[in-house]
Amino acid sequence: MGLSSRTLWTLRRYWADRLGVPPNAFEKSGGTAGSAEEGGIQLFSHGDSLVVGVPDPLLDAAEDRSETVVSLDTEDEDAVHGWLTRFDGIEQAIGPTFYGYVDRETFTPVESDARVLTAADTAAYQAFQRSIPDSEWDQGGTQFTPGETVGLFVDGELVAVAGFDVWEGLLAHLAVVTHPNYRGHGYGQIVVSQATERAFADGLLPQYRTSDAWPWSVALAQDLGFHRFATAYFGVYQQ
Template sequence: MVQIDMIDRVYAHWAEFLGCNYSDLIVPNVKVLQHSKSLDGYNGIYTFSNGISCIISAPLKYVPVLGKAVRNLGPAVVFDAEWLSQSLDGKHANIIGPTFQGYIEDDSLLQTSPSSVIKYKSEHHRTLLEELRDSCSEIEWQHSSIDEEKSSILLQILHGKVVAAGSWIKGESGFLSVGIITHPAYRGKGHAKTIVNALSQRGLTSGATMHYQTLESNTPSVAIAQSLGYKCLGRTIAIRFSM
């Protein structure tokens, strides 16, 4: 069962991020808002839904047209990338989402980490991590959010090779957001789950709420999160406009 206090903290974070009231997220509701400070400068629209309400954040000039478009419509209708794009006459360059926004505070589904999972801490580990990076595409590496300068990194090493790596980023919310990447030749073998499990375990032990974000279309990634106990408390769609 999802802990109520965790839901409260998650919704409070999204309310602040989107610039809406907490109450807007707990009653059936569709609302269009001008970008808050958190999204200021973002050239596009950002949409959040928790299955109850849908909040659409947009640059000021698009608020009236979107407000008119969503009138008398429910959250399930407007939380749709194609519908949102059509409402803006197809003015977009890139759509990201829907994304799964999962959270966990309970470690009951986590498992003991194997000895093959270690903390990154040496020049040898740096070399192995670079080999992993070279095996992946640049966009995959960017999406993993792994940055040795910003956070601790966990590695799974098998036969002298890093087969998966992960770290977390502490956001303004205080939640620890998990980032993960697996060597292309070792995907589908449970290595990503092993790293996410170990990261989650360490984060929860420190008293943090863990956050896991991935595209819903990445069903293996969503399955990893759910198998470890992450609960979907939100979904997002980001549409960036053409210049």
């Protein structure tokens, strides 16, 4: 079972608006370019659609190249990175990136002892954060918010945390980190499951974004019922 038609409609409209393209851009074949001030060029591959959101100074060039982008194999990382970095001011390309979503119909929760952390867990959270390399924390860390952040304890030690930021009152953008000494046991999936349930309770649509270079992270989401909506690339714009 895939995402419901209502969920797909919502996502297509959300991303079309965010990337500055017509509402049907994710429902037609070919390339579409729009104006989006997101700090660079965003390229979303969804089915037969390739949608590109670019800063205004690059919009004309992107529209000129919207036909050539459809010939790209989005599984060919070098080809897409090369297409992005040919734009003036784009010096770095990131991707491919998994954008996954789950709705109540596809969600497969994991039963566990994970719970919402409280102010009494502050010291445990701080010790947990110190165990994570800064580079990893920047990729997946979540700010400690008593009453919101989800955590899992094993033998009295906090081993995984998850939480989410709310995007435009619609999406719950999930973040998860597992203690380096406790990886490979499914603990990350457990806390993401609990955070996903909290997102649903708040009336939000859960979003899981991760690099395709980390197949274990993609699998974590897919095992919970997240479906790939898009494969994305990002070209960092240096003005």
